[in-house]
Amino acid sequence: xxxxxxxxxxxxxxxxxxxxxxxxxxxxxxxxxxxxxxxxxxxxxxxxxxxxxxxxxxxxxxxxxxxxxxxxxxxxxxxxxxxxxxxxxxxxxxxxxxxxxxxxxxxxxxxxxxxxxxxxxxxxxxxxxxxxxxxxxxxxxxxxxxxxxxxxxxxxxxxxxxxxxxxxxxxxxxxxxxxxxxxxxxxxxxxxxxxxxxxxxxxxxxxxxxxxxxxxxxxxxxxxxxxxxxxxxxxxxxxxxxxxxxxxxxx
Amino acid sequence: xxxxxxxxxxxxxxxxxxxxxxxxxxxxxxxxxxxxxxxxxxxxxxxxxxxxxxxxxxxxxxxxxxxxxxxxxxxxxxxxxxxxxxxxxxxxxxxxxxxxxxxxxxxxxxxxxxxxxxxxxxxxxxxxxxxxxxxxxxxxxxxxxxxxxxxxxxxxxxxxxxxxxxxxxxxxxxxxxxxxxxxxxxxxxxxxxxxxxxxxxxxxxxxxxxxxxxxxxxxxxxxxxxxxxxxxxxxxxxxxxxxxxxxxxxxxxxxxxxxxxxxxxxxxxxxxxxxxxxxxxxxxxxxxxxxxxxxxxxxxxxxxxxxxxxxxxxxxxxxxxxxxxxxxxxxxxxxxxxxxxx
Numbered sequence: 001x002x003x004x005x006x007x008x009x010x011x012x013x014x015x016x017x018x019x020x021x022x023x024x025x026x027x028x029x030x031x032x033x034x035x036x037x038x039x040x041x042x043x044x045x046x047x048x049x050x051x052x053x054x055x056x057x058x059x060x061x062x063x064x065x066x067x068x069x070x071x072x073x074x075x076x077x078x079x080x081x082x083x084x085x086x087x088x089x090x091x092x093x094x095x096x097x098x099x100x101x102x103x104x105x106x107x108x109x110x111x112x113x114x115x116x117x118x119x120x121x122x123x124x125x126x127x128x129x130x131x132x133x134x135x136x137x138x139x140x141x142x143x144x145x146x147x148x149x150x151x152x153x154x155x156x157x158x159x160x161x162x163x164x165x166x167x168x169x170x171x172x173x174x175x176x177x178x179x180x181x182x183x184x185x186x187x188x189x190x191x192x193x194x195x196x197x198x199x200x201x202x203x204x205x206x207x208x209x210x211x212x213x214x215x216x217x218x219x220x221x222x223x224x225x226x227x228x229x230x231x232x233x234x235x236x237x238x239x240x241x242x243x244x245x246x247x248x249x250x251x
Numbered sequence: 252x253x254x255x256x257x258x259x260x261x262x263x264x265x266x267x268x269x270x271x272x273x274x275x276x277x278x279x280x281x282x283x284x285x286x287x288x289x290x291x292x293x294x295x296x297x298x299x300x301x302x303x304x305x306x307x308x309x310x311x312x313x314x315x316x317x318x319x320x321x322x323x324x325x326x327x328x329x330x331x332x333x334x335x336x337x338x339x340x341x342x343x344x345x346x347x348x349x350x351x352x353x354x355x356x357x358x359x360x361x362x363x364x365x366x367x368x369x370x371x372x373x374x375x376x377x378x379x380x381x382x383x384x385x386x387x388x389x390x391x392x393x394x395x396x397x398x399x400x401x402x403x404x405x406x407x408x409x410x411x412x413x414x415x416x417x418x419x420x421x422x423x424x425x426x427x428x429x430x431x432x433x434x435x436x437x438x439x440x441x442x443x444x445x446x447x448x449x450x451x452x453x454x455x456x457x458x459x460x461x462x463x464x465x466x467x468x469x470x471x472x473x474x475x476x477x478x479x480x481x482x483x484x485x486x487x488x489x490x491x492x493x494x495x496x497x498x499x500x501x502x503x504x505x506x507x508x509x510x511x512x513x514x515x516x517x518x519x520x521x522x523x524x525x526x527x528x529x530x531x532x533x534x535x536x537x538x539x540x541x542x543x544x545x546x547x548x549x550x551x552x553x554x555x556x557x558x559x560x561x562x563x564x565x566x567x568x569x570x571x572x573x574x575x576x577x578x579x580x581x582x583x584x585x586x587x588x589x590x591x592x593x
Contacts, residue, residue, distance in 0.1 A: 051354075051358055053354060053357065069357070069362065069363070071362060072360050072361060072362060072365075073360075075358065075359065075360045075361070075362065076360035078358070079358070080354065080358040082351075082354035082355065082358075084351070086350070086351045086352050086354055086355045087352070087355065088259075088350075088352055088355070089350065091258070095258060098254065098258075099254070099255060099258070099359075100359070102252070102253075102254040102255060103252070103255065103359035103360060103361050104359050104360045105360055106360070139355070142355070143358075146359065146360065
C-alpha cells in the first residue's frame with residue numbers, strides 16, 4: 001500500500017519561531033484526510049511543505065513517494081488549492097481552462113468543461129468578478145482537471161457562506177467517490193470535515209496531537225468527533241508549554 | 252508556459268506594437284524628404300571648412316517638424332529601456348507576489364524554475380526586440396541630421412556620435428540597455444516583493460548607471476588615441492595665475508569630424524605641461540601682445556580622443572557588456588528563486 005504523505009521529524013522555523021515541530025506522519029493513500037487545528041497551529045505550513053512551496057528546516061517529507069515539487073512529474077501528481085483560492089483576476093473563466101490545459105500534460109478538458117457547466121459559470125466572466133464560492137469552485141476545477149493522485153486543499157471553504165460551503169463539499173465528495181484519489185484538506189472547523197473525512201490529523205501549537213482513521217479514533221474515545229478534537233486541543237494547551245502560535249507568512 | 256507568458260504580456264505587446272507602428276508611419280512619411288535634402292546638399296562629399304556653410308544651409312532648409320521629431324526621437328530612445336525595466340520587468344514577479352497567484356502558478360505541472368526562465372527569456376527578448384526595432388527606425392531616419400551635427404565648423408550644436416547624447420540612442424546599444432533594464436526590474440521585484448518599490452528602484456538604478464556609464468566608464472572601454480597638435484596662440488586663453496604661473500586652456504584644435512574629444516592639455520616644447528610665468532600682457536586686455544609673447548614659446552596641445560570610426564566597436568562592446576550584465580541578473584533571479592522558495 002502506497003502512502004500519500006510521509007513525514008519524519010519534520011520541522012519548520014521562521015526566524016526565531018517554530019511553525020511546525022517534529023512532525024512524524026504516515027498517511028496511507030486513498031483517504032480523505034482532515035487536517036484540523038486552531039488558526040496559526042501550523043496547518044498551512046505543513047501543506048506548503050507538502051507541495052514544495054516551503055523547504056523543511058529539518059526532517060524529511062515525501063509525497064506519493066517523491067520529494068515535493070521536485071519536477072514536472074511530481075507536480076502533475078499533486079493538485080493544490082491554496083488558502084483563499086487564488087486565481088488570476090484579469091483572466092476569464094475560459095482563460096483559466098486554457099491555462100490549465102497548457103500547463104498540465106494530463107489535463108482532462110472534458111472534466112473541466114463539465115464542471116464549469118454544472119456550476120453555471122459564465123466562461124467570459126473575469127475571475128476577479130466571481131463570488132468567493134465561484135472562485136473556490138474554479139480553483140478546485142483547475143486542481144481536479146489535472147487529474148492528481150493527491151489533492152491538497154488549504155482551508156478551501158473557510159471564507160464561503162454556508163450554501164457555497166455545502167456545494168463545495170458536495171462536489172468534492174462527488175468527485176472523490178468516483179475516483180481513486182487521496183485528499184488532504186485543512187480546516188479550523190471540525191464540522192466542515194466530519195461530513196467527508198475518513199482520516200483525521202489534529203494539529204495544535206505546531207505539533208501533531210493525534211492522527212488516524214476516524215473510525216479508530218471514535219472507537220477508542222467513544223464520543224463525537226467535535227468533542228474528540230476539542231479534547232485534544234485543550235489537552236495540548238494545558239500540557240507542556242506550547243510555543244506561541246506563529247503567524248504564517250503568505251506565499 | 253509560452254501561452255501563459257503571451258496571455259499575461261499580450262496587452263503590453265499590443266501597446267508597444269501600436270506605438271512602434273505610429274512612429275514608423277511618421278518616419279516613413281518624413282524621412283525621404285530629409286534624405287533628399289541631404290543628398291542634394293553636398294554634405295556627403297564636402298571636406299574641411301567648406302562643410303560649415305553647407306551644413307548650415309541644410310539645417311535651414313529642414314522643415315520645423317523634422318527638428319521636433321529628431322528631439323522626440325532622442326527622448327524616446329533614452330526612455331524606452333527605462334520604460335521596459337519599470338513597466339515590464341519590475342511587475343513580472345512582484346505583481347504575482349502581491350496578487351498571491353504564485354501558489355496557483357507553481358502548482359501546475361511546470362517547475363517554478365522553468366516558469367521563471369521562460370518568462371525571463373520571452374519577455375526579455377521582447378524587450379530587446381522593441382528597443383532594437385525603435386533604434387533601427389530612428390537611427391535610419393536621423394542619420395542625415397546626425398552626420399550634419401558632427402561637423403565641427405560654425406555649427407551651434409555639436410553632437411559627436413560617440414558622445415553621451417547620440418551614442419546611447421543609436422545602433423545596437425539600446426538593445427543591451429533594454430535587456431539590462433528588464434532584468435534589473437525583475438530582480439528588484441523579487442527582492443522588494445512590491446511592484447511600486449521595484450519600479451522606483453529600477454528607474455533610479457538604471458538612470459544612475461546610464462549617467463555614470465556615459466560620464467566615467469564608456470571612454471575607458473577602448474584606450475583613447477592621443478595626439479599632439481600645434482596651437483594657434485590666439486586660441487589660448489588664460490584662466491588665471493597661480494604661484495606666479497598662468498593656468499592656460501585652449502579649445503581643442505582637432506578638426507577630425509565626429510571625434511569624441513576627452514581631454515586637451517597645453518604642453519611646452521619638451522612635452523611637459525606648460526609652466527609659463529605670468530606675462531603682464533596676458534593679464535591685461537592687450538590680447539595681441541599676449542598672443543605674440545605666447546607664440547615665442549611654441550606651445551602645443553596634447554589631445555586624447557576617440558575617433559568616430561570606432562563607433563561600431565564601442566557599440567558592440569557596450570551591447571555585449573549590458574547583455575552579459577542582464578544574463579548575470581537573470582541567473583541571480585533564478586538562483587534566488589531556487590534558494591528562497593515562496
